[in-house]
Amino acid sequence: MTAEVTAPSLIPTLPGSTYVDEAVFRAEQERIFEQMWFCAIRSADLDKAGAWRTVQVGRESVLISRTRKGAIRAFYNICRHRGVKLCMEEQGEAARSFQCPYHAWTYDFEGKLIAAPNLTKMPDIDRDEYGLAKVHIREYLGYVWVCLAEEPPSFEEDVMGAIEERLGDVHAIDGYDVANLSLGRRIKYDVKANWKLIIENFMECYHCATIHPELTEVLPEFADGLAAQYFVGHGAEFGEDIKGFTVDGSEGLDVIPGVAEDQDRRYYAITIKPTVFVNLVPDHVIIHRMFPLAADRTIVECDWLYLPSVVESGKDVSASVELFHRVNQQDFDACERCQPAMGSRVYANGGVLVPSEHHIGAFHDWIQEKVGDTVPAH
Ligand code: FES
Ligand SMILES: [Fe+2]
Missing domain, CATH: 2.102.10.10 (Rieske [2Fe-2S] iron-sulphur domain)
Structure with missing residues (x-):
């Protein structure tokens, strides 16, 4: 009889000090933000x-x-x-x-x-x-x-490579014509949390059912806790009775003409290390840029981009903006509630990742590789 080898359900996160220690943040500034x-x-x-x-x-x-x-x-x-x-x-x-x-x-x-x-x-x-x-x-x-x-470093590998890794093809983003969209709304968030907590949160959807009622209404599969970024090329599908990516599922704005048939009625999320999130839906694109200012403070600027004709016509984008603005607030609140615990003795060895979060382990490995030598032993 052969015993079946199963992977453990829980794998460790980074030690808590990685999120609070000044020397670690300094190393991240030198080796990550000032190099990439x-x-x-x-x-x-x-x-x-x-x-x-x-x-x-x-x-x-x-x-x-x-x-x-x-x-x-x-x-x-x-x-x-x-x-x-x-x-x-x-x-x-x-x-x-x-x-x-x-x-x-x-x-x-x-x-x-x-x-x-x-x-x-x-x-x-x-x-x-x-x-x-x-x-x-x-x-x-x-x-x-x-x-x-x-x-x-190679822009093609580091930046465009992240898009390819997520969508399966770097050109899958071309149809959204992001460069030629217009800014419909920009909101700046001052988040009292380490930038890595914000990335980790964005990479998993285990929390979606708990803290994102509006988002899970629009994207029912998110309620199962499966990460949007887990499967290459997969976009989360809008619920059957959902008309658009809006706070109440009402009709969205004009669809970007280049969006492919298999991209319609779907949401794609991409993380471009170290500080960018790209969110694609048929009628707009949401881009987050982070500016880490201290170990426990990160400014996030979020842009909602629409077809120029939508912005010029003065169409009401508020139901559209409101959905992800709420998601942002819900996410950043969660990150701010984690931050104080990072310095606690209980979190000295970090926490754990459940299977639907295991892919965050690759991000942790990357951080370890960059600044692991500066994480203080406890
Ligand atoms: S001109 Fe003297 S510091 Fe700039
Ligand atoms: Fe979230």
Whole structure:
């Protein structure tokens, strides 16, 4: 008789200290956020030459702006003279150039040093060398992705690869034409939780039946606790009497024309490490960008994107926005309720994952690989 070998139902999570320890967060900043492709802003947020935004990437402030020729450039938001933070606000519009508020060194939209008090008396200053320090950028899905690494990792493997891994084909997202959709609503959430808790929560649906009554009404299979991201290529199907992806199952907005027949009436969720979630439904796309600010604080910006004709016509998108806004609040509340326990002695060895959460173990392995050496022993 051969004994049947069965996998254990429960596998461990990361130790609690991984979510609270400052040294771990510092290592994540250095080795993850400052090394990988990081989704910063929506390209369309820079609607004219001189429009700029600042974002926090790891420990660095990054300034992203549009040039006169319409290109997008990203720089470290630091004056090359004595290091003052060049742009203090989150967004603005420069008329002709960026002028440092300290001694008035002035840079053009390509980052070149073009003026400074007495500059002509210092002819040996190389204006390119003392221009703003550049940051690598890529535009994809209508977003500006920046990378602070000197040699960026492969965008195709890391970012597009995540889409391929989830949908089975990187081109399965093309029909949603995400880059050409328009912003219908943006909501910013200030979440008092570690960024990894937010990712783990997004990756599983074991909690859906408990905390997401509206979502499980629209996507009945979520009530079974099966993760939307578990099966390659699978999208959760709308319930039979559900007309659209809205808070009450009422009719949604105009369907994006390129959405394939087998994608219609389905919801797909994709996690792009380290900080992006993409949600696809037939009439809109929801994109979450996270900005981890501390071990216990993460800003999440969530964009609801619709066909330009829907946004321009002023159609009411509120029932559509409300569904995932509630999901966000329910999820982030749950994450905030977990965060304080991460430092508890009871959680020193972490918690456990049930079988429908086991795929989160791969995320934990990845974290271990990146920063495991900094997790304090207990
Ligand atoms: S620090 Fe910017 S001009 Fe001096
Ligand atoms: Fe959730």
